[in-house]
Amino acid sequence: MPLCSVRTAERNFSPLWFSVSLGTGMASMLLSQLPYNTRGVQLASLALFVLNILVFVTILAISMCRYILYLQALRGVIEDREQILSLPLIPMAYSTLINMITFVLVPLCISRVVIGGNLIGSGY
Numbered sequence: 001m002p003l004c005s006v007r008t009a010e011r012n013f014s015p016l017w018f019s020v021s022l023g024t025g026m027a028s029m030l031l032s033q034l035p036y037n038t039r040g041v042q043l044a045s046l047a048l049f050v051l052n053i054l055v056f057v058t059i060l061a062i063s064m065c066r067y068i069l070y071l072q073a074l075r076g077v078i079e080d081r082e083q084i085l086s087l088p089l090i091p092m093a094y095s096t097l098i099n100m101i102t103f104v105l106v107p108l109c110i111s112r113v114v115i116g117g118n119l120i121g122s123g124y
Contacts, residue, residue, distance in 0.1 A: 016089065031044055046104065
C-alpha cells in the first residue's frame with residue numbers, strides 16, 4: 001500500500017471505529033457470563049478479550065496519531081454533529097476492557113483476600 005493511501009486513510013479515520021471494540025468486548029463479556037459455562041466457552045471469551053485489547057489499542061493508536069498529525073481533524077470532529085456523538089464510544093469501549101478484567105483476571109490472580117484480619121475464600 002502506498003504511503004499516500006496510508007496518510008489518506010489515517011486522515012479520514014473516524015471515532016466510529018471504537019464501536020468495533022465495543023461489540024467485541026460485549027461479546028466476550030456475554031460469553032464469560034453465560035450460565036452454561038464450559039471450557040470451550042471460556043476459551044472463546046478469553047480469545048475475544050485478547051482480540052478486543054488488540055483492536056482497542058490499534059484504534060486508539062491510529063486515533064492519537066490522527067489528532068497529533070492533523071490537529072484540524074480534532075476541530076472537525078468537534079464541529080461535526082454526527083462525529084461528536086461517536087466520541088462517547090471511546091470510554092464505552094474502554095469499559096468493556098475493565099469489565100472483562102474484573103470478570104476474568106481478578107478471580108484468576110486473587111484466590112484469598114484479607115478483610116479485617118479474616119481470610120475470605122480460605123475455607124476456614
